[in-house]
Amino acid sequence: MPSDLAEYPRPSVAVDVAVLTVTDRGLAVVTVDSRWGDALPGTFLHPGETLADAAGRALRTKAGIEGLAFHQLRMFDAPDRDDRGWVLSMAHSTEVAASALPPQGRTVDVEHGRPTVPMAFDHADMVAAAVADLRTRYTDAPDPSGLLGARFTLLRLRRLYEVVFDRTLPKDTFRRHALGAIYGTGELTAVDGGRPAELYERRPGASFPRTMAALLGG
């Protein structure tokens, strides 16, 4: 615990937010254009502001995204990470359905946990941390961030998990594991070449059985 408010030079403190989404090509991350190339939306911390406030402001003003919940990943603090000076940056992440993003926004594909193009500063490492964090949270509960929106078929849920965990999953076993944490609405999808599928919703507060981790992980 610091014993005196020291008079040392202080670092600038910034925030950056990795917003992951799923396109027809797989995982992707929202980026903005910058002098350093593709970058995560970010900003400097304003006086009296919390990191969460700053991150929300960055999403709103840089990426046109409003009302998303996100969380801290970790602080990126290499002294030379920003050539403009001493800048610490707290990386945040979240996920959102592609349909909820502003239509003209730019995204960069993510493969094997990393962005497919070079990114500004250490933002590629932030994306990698966001994907690792995504996997951890998606192991515990069905699409907790709502990448699929409120209602989805079991096929869409399974395809999402196959993209996130980069492996194929058996349809019947996956289904039986998932059914404890979601419930059928009785409503059916419009068909496309086969029996219509039921639409499911997340059971509030529900989580997967512990055994789902084994299915997903190995």
Add this chain to the structure above:
Amino acid sequence: MPSDLAEYPRPSVAVDVAVLTVTDRGLAVVTVDSRWGDALPGTFLHPGETLADAAGRALRTKAGIEGLAFHQLRMFDAPDRDDRGWVLSMAHSTEVAASALPPQGRTVDVEHGRPTVPMAFDHADMVAAAVADLRTRYTDAPDPSGLLGARFTLLRLRRLYEVVFDRTLPKDTFRRHALGAIYGTGELTAVDGGRPAELYERRPGASFPRTMAALLGG
């Protein structure tokens, strides 16, 4: 991503470290005396220093602890958390065997995930975060931080897990789950009123089977 090195007033950035240990009474956390009562060892970030460097320096100078590995928990950033001004603090945590601590050091007991006495600033919340993090990491591998030292009996390992997860564990099932991640040395303990127990060591890089999570969690 910040587009200009802004000329806003900057916060002070501090680090605090929760060092958890196990005493005969259970979980405890290393504290130092301060103007605000019991506090975690902490310090302000020096120019050009990384957070990890600062945290190591705090442990060394405030608590007399050297050479410990630790990791970030999260940034505590409430604007009014420190009455001296705008101070962000990155909480870190680690665990260490009580025998490896300086003998005259002070510790505070932890019960149900919280310190049993009031602490400075939001340090009690940091301790709670450290305990939650401890549980997550101890679910994956046998005593990864070496709270028990290099060699231990299965009884000591099980007692540790009973303290950390606050529940009793069946000796035979726990044993069979653990044996994949540790190996017997052939050496035996000195006895105290019964058959001597074998001493075990961690298998490097080993982790518990996924099913250990079910045993520990519920």
Add this chain to the structure above:
DNA sequence: CTAATAGTGTCTCTGAGACACTATTTG
């Protein structure tokens, strides 16, 4: 009818957890 996709009945076999037994020490 066939093709395509959704959903389920059922079998097998692993292995978790429980119980009770054996093993090795002290006194």
Add this chain to the structure above:
DNA sequence: CAAATAGTGTCTCAGAGACACTATTAG
């Protein structure tokens, strides 16, 4: 011997995963 603790053989039963079947649509 009894008491105490360490370690294990074994039984049962849940349930994971696999397979193949049925169900419901389009054409």
